[in-house]
Amino acid sequence: MLTQALLVDDSRSVLNFLKRHIEAEGLVEATTFLDPVEALARARERVFDLVLVDYEMPHMDGISFIRAFRTLPGCADIPIAMITSRQTDDVKMEALQVGATDFLPKQPQSLEMTVRLRNLVRLGAAVRKQNDRAADLASAVAAATRKLGEREEEIILRLALAVEYRDNDTGEHTLRVARYSRIIAEQLGLPPRLCRDIYLAAPLHDVGKVAIPDHVLLKPGKLTDDEMAVIRTHATIGEKILADSSCELIQLGAQIAAGHHERWDGAGYPNGLQADAIPVAARVVAVADVFDALTTRRPYKEPMPLDVARDYLVENQGRQFDPACVGAFLSRWDEVVEIAAGQQATPYQKTEARLAPIIECAAESPAVEDRLPEPVPAA
Numbered sequence: 001m002l003t004q005a006l007l008v009d010d011s012r013s014v015l016n017f018l019k020r021h022i023e024a025e026g027l028v029e030a031t032t033f034l035d036p037v038e039a040l041a042r043a044r045e046r047v048f049d050l051v052l053v054d055y056e057m058p059h060m061d062g063i064s065f066i067r068a069f070r071t072l073p074g075c076a077d078i079p080i081a082m083i084t085s086r087q088t089d090d091v092k093m094e095a096l097q098v099g100a101t102d103f104l105p106k107q108p109q110s111l112e113m114t115v116r117l118r119n120l121v122r123l124g125a126a127v128r129k130q131n132d133r134a135a136d137l138a139s140a141v142a143a144a145t146r147k148l149g150e151r152e153e154e155i156i157l158r159l160a161l162a163v164e165y166r167d168n169d170t171g172e173h174t175l176r177v178a179r180y181s182r183i184i185a186e187q188l189g190l191p192p193r194l195c196r197d198i199y200l201a202a203p204l205h206d207v208g209k210v211a212i213p214d215h216v217l218l219k220p221g222k223l224t225d226d227e228m229a230v231i232r233t234h235a236t237i238g239e240k241i242l243a244d245s246s247c248e249l250i251q252l253g254a255q256i257a258a259g260h261h262e263r264w265d266g267a268g269y270p271n272g273l274q275a276d277a278i279p280v281a282a283r284v285v286a287v288a289d290v291f292d293a294l295t296t297r298r299p300y301k302e303p304m305p306l307d308v309a310r311d312y313l314v315e316n317q318g319r320q321f322d323p324a325c326v327g328a329f330l331s332r333w334d335e336v337v338e339i340a341a342g343q344q345a346t347p348y349q350k351t352e353a354r355l356a357p358i359i360e361c362a363a364e365s366p367a368v369e370d371r372l373p374e375p376v377p378a379a
């Protein structure tokens, strides 16, 4: 690819001479402008590898041109030579300060002109190669980062589903809680990135159940107080499993695992945190998790009608739940109903699609009889 040179001079004869000279070795293609304002307009539209610009021109002098050119995207490193004749050292110093790379004497066919032009062309080609390499590298890094992010999301969801599969559900609870949580986070006005992260980390809320012994986790019938105490350790264990990660999503998962059974009035567990002391992500998931537990069928209970579960949230806002989270959830009630009915499309379908085989596999397996006492939703 030829080096692309931009030549700007108000003298047609100088322009013609420069063009002929710079294109002589067949390495450069030169675009010429008599008007520096037009030249700048063109430089905004396409990339040049090298610029030669006169000093004295109508509308705009060479220094103003260089100053404006340097502000254009991708033009910070492009070699610029100012063509000079009788300019003082002060003018040259100013040109250097605004970004000129070199000066060319206005002496046709001098040896100095030939050598410096050749060096400028080589410099222009080298800068372009370097910029191309940097762009390739940036694009490769972006692709690798995207892929890492996707893998991170997938591993988190597969881990959450593995835990849920061991417990008693088909994997759909995990996804519904994630979807409800996203609605609440969005309606709270949390930043889009945090909404997405809460959606992706919400499934980790019960990851601590992986460490609950089978004779307690899978026990049919009601649990004793001691067994309930064991079950309740899943919040702390989940936090420990996820703690101290360098991955932001897993850090958020740790907050959710630790805090999703805390209550707004401070009567929850494991730490009895109250109101805003409970991380917002945990307050969001608490509403989503309880609502889904209430409205889905379990071996020991029929699903609670959606309107009744809605009333439960309203009655318990300010006690069990953050009132803002309940308000946010109910403000998109139509979507909640669609999600509950399994009809909701989401903006994260790609991630969910990757999980479909696991969910189908889990759905085919016999359900394990649940053993939690009835009035405790979403343990």
Ligand SMILES: [Fe+2]
Pocket: 205, 206, 234, 260, 261, 378, 379
């Ligand atoms: Fe839980």
